[in-house]
Amino acid sequence: MTKLLGISGSLRQHSLNTALLKAGQALLPDGVTLEIATLHGIPLYDGDLEEKSGIPEAVTALKQKILASDGIILASPEYNAGIPGVFKNAIDWVSRPPAESAAIFQRPFAVIGASPSGFGTILGQHAWLGVLRQLGADYWSGGRLLISRAHESFDDQGKLINQRNQDEFAKFLQGFAKFLQGFAKFASRPKP
Ligand SMILES: Cc1cc2nc3c(=O)[nH]c(=O)nc-3n(C[C@H](O)[C@H](O)[C@H](O)COP(=O)(O)O)c2cc1C
Numbered sequence: 001m002t003k004l005l006g007i008s009g010s011l012r013q014h015s016l017n018t019a020l021l022k023a024g025q026a027l028l029p030d031g032v033t034l035e036i037a038t039l040h041g042i043p044l045y046d047g048d049l050e051e052k053s054g055i056p057e058a059v060t061a062l063k064q065k066i067l068a069s070d071g072i073i074l075a076s077p078e079y080n081a082g083i084p085g086v087f088k089n090a091i092d093w094v095s096r097p098p099a100e101s102a103a104i105f106q107r108p109f110a111v112i113g114a115s116p117s118g119f120g121t122i123l124g125q126h127a128w129l130g131v132l133r134q135l136g137a138d139y140w141s142g143g144r145l146l147i148s149r150a151h152e153s154f155d156d157q158g159k160l161i162n163q164r165n166q167d168e169f170a171k172f173l174q175g176f177a178k179f180l181q182g183f184a185k186f187a188s189r190p191k192p
Pocket of ligand 1: 009011016114116
């Protein structure tokens with residue numbers, strides 16, 4: 001069984017990016033699961049808070065989900081052509097303390113995104129590259145998923161309406177899962 005973790009970078013109840021991950025759960029290849037995590041409960045990073053109280057519970061919980069998965073998909077909105085602050089903030093927390101940024105180091109990450117615009121988060125996705133590089137993540141670049149006009153892309157059941165979007169997402173998930181299955185370096189890492 002290949003365990004994917006999808007992290008939605010939006011706190012909104014009706015987030016298009018959370019909806020995208022939910023739609024992905026219906027498009028998985030056999031033998032692959034996709035758990036969805038959100039960023040609710042993660043405070044703003046504050047070094048004083050870290051020094052006084054350590055890593056917040058919500059951050060530890062997210063870190064554990066990352067460690068327990070075989071591969072992570074960041075479903076990232078695009079804000080002002082970049083990464084939304086809440087999402088960057090969560091990953092900054094997860095990277096603390098530095099010795100424990102192993103939660104991300106050498107772990108396979110992929111990035112997808114949905115936006116009402118015609119460009120489907122292409123700049124926001126690009127902005128993740130430097131962050132993932134800095135943290136030593138194994139960024140999977142074998143597929144790309146950009147959902148444009150996303151506010152018109154889901155039906156009442158949360159399914160992607162457009163067959164092309166469905167096919168692209170299924171192909172993306174298939175490609176990422178196949179990559180993970182051959183990811184011997186990752187497979188040999190100890191799991192909690
Ligand atoms: C502060 C802010 C900046 C935004 N900047 C962009 C942008 O640069 N490109 C884009 O495609 N959409 C932009 N949007 C629109 C978001 O794509 C849209 O709100 C989207 O629904 C957010 O994702 P969510 O539905 O998962 O919350 C912006 C929205 C906000 C609130």
